[in-house]
Amino acid sequence: MTLSLWRHISLPAWRDHPGRVALAVLAVALGVALAFGVHLLNGAALAEFTRAARSVNGQPDFILRASTGPLTDADLAEVLNRPEVATANPVIEAEALWPEVQGADGRAMSIRLIGLDPLALLGSAAEGRPLAPELTPQLEGKPAEALAERTVHLNAAARARLPADAQALRVRVPQPGNLPPKEAVLQVGGSIAAGQGPLGVLDIGDAQWLFGRLASLDRIDVQLVPGTDAAAWARQLPSRWVAQAPADEGARLSDMTRAYRVNLGLLSLMALFTGSFLVFAVLSLSTAQRLPQWALVGVLGVSARMRWRLILTEGAVIGLLGTALGLALGLGLAAGALHLLGSNLGLPADGPTAAGLLFQQPLALPALVYGALGLLAAGVAALAPALTVRRIAPALVLKGLGLPAGRPLPAWVAAALLVAGAGLAALPPLWGDTPVGAYLGMLCLLLGGLAWVPSLVRGLTQVLARAGGGALLMLARERTRDQASETRRALAGVLVALALAVAMTVMIGSFRQSLMAWLDEALPADLYVRSALRTPNGLPAPLSSTVVTGLGQLAEVARATPQRTARVRLRPAGDAVALTARDLRSGQLPQVQAWTGTRDPQALPVWTNEAGRDRDGLQPGRVFTAQWADTGQTVALQVMGVWRDYSRQSTALWMDLADYRRATGDDTATEAALWLRAGHTLDAARAAVRALGGADVELAAAGELRTLSLQIFDRSFLITVWLQAVALGVGLFGVMASQSAQALARRREFGLLRHLGLSRGQLMRLLGLEASLSAGAGAAAGLLLGLGLSLVLVKVVNPQSFHWTMDLYLPWARLAALVGLAFAAAVGASLLAGRRALGADAIRAVREDA
Known part of the structure; x- marks a missing residue:
């Protein structure tokens, strides 16, 4: 039944206005794509970091370090003499200067050198338990080169930077204490697979000589005999050793970057949040246009529950289309970003491709989660139009009495939401650095601001009522006051988008000004x-x-x-x-x-x-x-x-x-x-x-450091500014659609006013006055709400997430431009919609009603 009604009622309306439906689908798709793409980028970066760390650190059972100072060769001998130890690989590392190779900045490049025991690596590989497979030299049938004196085995990144036909490389290595750097020439041996940047592997004896650290070790990688109780073995070690399981570097980076990833992920959902208001506006406009059809099918026996389900079905179809398109766009967005970052995030040619990095992580569960968010956004947006159609009285609508009046929310609801938002924002962070309370507080503040709009509108009309004015102003005041709840619906999208844009503008401006002041102090x-x-x-x-x-x-x-x-x-x-x-x-x-x-x-x-x-x-x-x-x-x-x-x-x-x-x-x-x-x-x-x-x-x-720091800052916040613009644009489209819906619903009202003697120009001035009142209230609410959100961002989110405090800075020129744009767009949308509704159809509607 629902499918049949959708085919006969909804589908023809969608065919008549495909652009409007496409806009709603695109709003959902854009929000899903941004959120899903950001998630995939974060996952690809974490997966690649984990792979690179494991390729260099290998897979030992334990990593031994000294509790104070370095380990020694005597420690290695004692470890090897323990019966539970199958293989022990000594490791020493250093960063060497490679004077003959320059980076993009014109400075000499560095190469990471690792000294280890090639025999231990080859032996563990022969036993089927490779200790560090990507550090094991690939000698192409020349095993003697593993122990060749002053020989370095290079990875692909280092070989790519070698001068043509070079068989050796010259390096400078810092020495302990006040000793001058040591310069040495190393012969190029085999290849290794590990590392993103230039990396070379040496025999442990050569490395100790080159680094000036004879008999000294950084760590010992240990593999135990199969069947050994690893925990019990670690407990009985002497106190001068510290045994650690191989660190999960991916988990460590995940902890380090959690705050950044959570903030960026929630910011990407801003477009989906505001896009839901555009879906609401499109469905509201469609509902207003088809109101006689809804009334007619109601008279013919279609129940209110069936009409409600039909509107929800329209929202679900928009959500499904937008979600499917958004998931595909998100995958393409992530792949494109990886390509721009260097195709493979700086990997050597034989490393994973950009697409490979994306598909190395689970995709099904994130796709389901973000797909569900897209469907939820569209479903919630369809609730209000669905309830409106469910509550209509078909006979009254067919007589031209229009949509039922909205039910105003009590004023205490707005106050309670605002108070709850302030209270939640004061809660401490969870999971270390995640300001969950602050984000929930921001959501409550947004909802409270929306609930507060009718009261603000009524307050403005009361102020204007004391000022007197002509008949048009009186009509505008009365209409605006009576339809305050409808004003909240019409301005919901732009109010949320404006508030978030104001908040992000203040936060970014405050951060940048504080950074500039800090650079002046830190770089005197x-x-x-x-x-x-x-x-x-x-x-x-x-x-x-x-x-x-x-x-x-x-x-x-x-x-x-x-x-x-x-x-x-x-x-x-x-x-x-x-x-x-x-x-x-x-x-x-x-x-x-x-x-x-x-x-x-x-x-x-x-x-x-x-x-x-x-x-x-x-x-x-x-x-x-x-x-x-x-x-x-x-x-x-x-x-x-x-x-x-x-x-x-x-x-x-x-x-x-x-x-x-x-x-x-x-x-x-x-x-x-x-x-x-x-x-x-x-x-x-x-x-x-x-x-x-x-x-x-x-x-x-x-000056160069200041300029570089500000360039990095501006580049880091480019995506934030772009997300701001997208959300604000979606919100403005939502206002246009909502104003069109209201104007279409008022055709008979306009016709009646024309019959009572008001000219077309007077009606346009009336619409302008009404729009100015409602848009002014929405712009003022958006500005005040945005300033409140900016306080949460500056004083709570940033200190809790990144441990950075900053001074509050208000860029009034940008804020005025944002508020002016929102106000002008709302008024302009109302006038354009009213111009269409003030045609001959308005007078004809009154005649047909008579």
Whole structure:
């Protein structure tokens, strides 16, 4: 029965207005595509990171590290002598400078070098339990090359950068302490499959010699004899060893990026949320146009329940079409983004393709989830038109009395939703950094704002009633006040889209202004110098003492302040965090919180970023014991304040350079800040520093760092701005469709007013006054609601998700443009719809009714 009615009532109407239906389908499809595509991109990035990490780390049962300092060859011998150990592979790593190869920025490229035992890898592979298959050299029938002296086995990324016909490569490797870098020439051997960037594998003895770390090891990868109780074996190890199962790097990255992925995913759903209002507007317009048909089929015996089911079927068909198209578009969007990111996210030629990265992750469940969201959005949007058709009195409608009046919501509902939204926004985050309460609060605020529109409209009409005015203004006031609930429906889409656009505009503007102010504080010098060499943990290696001393003696430099980047552990065997030691007397930290209490004379003062305060409990005034990651020595520290840090989301500490040197005895520097002497240019200073340090130093001007940071910021928020525009456009189309529906439903009213003597021009002015009242209320509500949402984003979502606080900044020019656009679009849509409804059909409708 429902299908037959749909074929005879709905389908002809859709054929008459295919563009309108296509717009509703496209709104659902766009929302589903954005959400599904963002999910696929996140999943592909996580899958690739996991694959790359496993290719380098291998698949041992345990990874052994020293609880303090490095492991030694004696530790390896003791491990091998344990009967439960089948294979043990010693590993040592370093980042080497590759002077003969330059990157896209003109700087010498780095290559990651890993020293290991090739025999252990080949033996484990022969036994059918490969320890690190992608690090095992492929020697093409020349097994002796596995132990060849000074030989490096390269992956595809490194081989692609080798000069033509090169059989060797020259590298510079940092040495421990104050020793100068060692330069060596390595012969090119076999191939390895691991790694995205340039990577080479050496014999463990050659690596220890080259890295200047004889008898020293970073870790030992252990495979146990089959049948061994791994947990019991790990428990009986000596305390100087730390045994860890291979870290699931994909899970670790998932935890690190959860906040970003959740925020981007919810933002992508914004288009689907506003698209549901467009579906509502299209179905409302269709309902208004076919009102006599609904009344006629009602008189002929079609029940109210059947009419309700028919409208829901229309919404379901729109949802199905939009969902199917959206899932296909989302897959294409993700594949296109992967292609733009470098086809294979920087993989070598034999790695997975972009399509392969997408299909390596489960697709059925996400497709079902986002498909269900699309259907749910269309179904919810169809509820109001369906209820309207269900409540009509067919006989009265056939007499021209139109749609039944909407039932206004009590004012306390809006107030309750707004209060609930504010309360939810104050809840702490869940699952570490996910502001679930804040997002639920934003949803309640949006719903409360929608419920508040009728009260705002009535309030405006009361204010205008006291001002008096002519007959047209009186008619506009009375009509607007009586149809306040219909105004809420008509403006729902643009109000939500405008509120979200205002909120995102304020958040992005506040973030950008705060970032610019932070860069001015964090980069006070003119030129910054750091070592081009890297330590095994990826930090800059110390600059040579000659360079550090010479920087302050250059004629172009008025002042040079050294800086030391190191690492500390907040707890034994915990992950090391970054520590920056610099002369804090030369500039103020961008502090957001300072300790004003008593200072502990036995502890060194440090300052933490907001992530350290929130994640590791480093509150101002707290005294704690940390451990230098390189030496294992402990040190007492006291938190003297919290500083703003937009460069990372993990814990980081700052301390005075003099305190660092007294505590560690380390007088090296990894970076230096230079202030130029008056009359000297940056180019002259660069040339002087380059002549002093050669290829071992990297240079960056403060202006360049600021520009680069802002470019990265703007590029990161491009998708946000685009999603804003899409949501606002969908909302404006929804207003146009809703206004058309209302105008069509009022044809008999317009005809009656024409019979009473009002001219066509007066009716257009009446529509303009009504539209201005309702659009003004909607724009004001959208602006105020958007400002409230922006407070949640700036003061709750960003601090909870990323541990970044920022100052609130209101870009009034952009906000005025957004509000003006929404107001003009709503008024213009009403006038256009009214112009169509004020034709001869209006007068004819009254005559037919008579």
